[in-house]
Amino acid sequence: MDMLELIDRSKLPKHVAIIMDGNGRWAKERGQDRVYGHHEGVVSVREIVNTSAEIGIQYLTLYAFSAENWNRPKAEVDALMELLVNTIRKEIEELKKNNVRLHIIGDFASLPEICQKELNEAMQMTASNTGLNLILALSYSSRQEIVFAAKKIAEKVALGELKPEEINYEVFENSLYTAGFPDPELMIRTSGEYRISNYLLYQLAYAELYFTNVHWPDFRKNNLYEALLNYQQRERRFGKTSEQIQTTPHQHV
Numbered sequence: 001m002d003m004l005e006l007i008d009r010s011k012l013p014k015h016v017a018i019i020m021d022g023n024g025r026w027a028k029e030r031g032q033d034r035v036y037g038h039h040e041g042v043v044s045v046r047e048i049v050n051t052s053a054e055i056g057i058q059y060l061t062l063y064a065f066s067a068e069n070w071n072r073p074k075a076e077v078d079a080l081m082e083l084l085v086n087t088i089r090k091e092i093e094e095l096k097k098n099n100v101r102l103h104i105i106g107d108f109a110s111l112p113e114i115c116q117k118e119l120n121e122a123m124q125m126t127a128s129n130t131g132l133n134l135i136l137a138l139s140y141s142s143r144q145e146i147v148f149a150a151k152k153i154a155e156k157v158a159l160g161e162l163k164p165e166e167i168n169y170e171v172f173e174n175s176l177y178t179a180g181f182p183d184p185e186l187m188i189r190t191s192g193e194y195r196i197s198n199y200l201l202y203q204l205a206y207a208e209l210y211f212t213n214v215h216w217p218d219f220r221k222n223n224l225y226e227a228l229l230n231y232q233q234r235e236r237r238f239g240k241t242s243e244q245i246q247t248t249p250h251q252h253v
């Protein structure tokens with residue numbers, strides 16, 4: 001039986017977040033340069049985006065470049081930025097056709113100008129799409145995001161626009177890069193590392209974590225189905241007992 005048929009479409013996570021890891025190792029295992037792994041990684045990105053859109057996932061966040069990744073050798077950083085620009089340029093028609101809306105989270109201003117321009121155009125061109133929301137985390141650091149949110153809120157308080165006692169989850173969440181997006185229910189990390197690596201630390205509070213040894217360039221349709229099936233077999237309790245879960249759905253505390 002096709003794995004897709006086993007997936008319960010009514011119990012899909014609304015939001016899947018992925019740490020795409022292992023491009024470098026995948027390339028090395030083949031005696032190739034790391035950049036070759038990133039190129040193959042783009043093939044996986046395309047397949048996972050299309051599959052997510054097809055199956056009805058509403059939000060897909062991909063960790064494409066962390067704030068820490070700036071410390072990699074310049075040649076690799078340049079190659080990744082170039083790959084990003086070229087991929088967006090090449091894929092824009094496909095994104096439009098598939099009703100995908102592009103968003104960026106991270107320190108946008110730190111990206112090279114050409115990247116900013118290409119990404120801004122792509123975001124504008126897909127702004128009215130109503131299918132999958134594809135969120136690329138670029139120059140992203142979750143700690144930085146949290147500190148920025150605290151700063152934004154502090155400024156509002158200093159200006160008298162907000163009282164300290166009015167600060168709640170909603171106010172805080174609206175100050176994060178991810179304002180307006182639901183929290184991911186499922187976080188997938190490829191390539192056998194069991195870390196969160198400064199990714200969506202606030203937003204992953206209740207996420208199910210799924211780790212696989214498969215390197216990102218090998219992570220394709222069936223690997224996503226497998227992760228979704230695994231997710232659907234888990235019971236999400238949010239601190240409650242099993243019995244309570246049978247009767248009351250989760251409410252934000």
Ligand code: FPP
Pocket residue numbers: 020021022023024025026034038039041042045062063064065066069083084087088136216
């Ligand atoms: C992790 O593998 C991957 C990255 C740092 C970059 C991910 C980028 C892409 C898949 C291509 C560009 C993306 C888009 C959205 C067009 P790694 O290099 O850390 O692998 P390693 O741990 O084996 O060294």
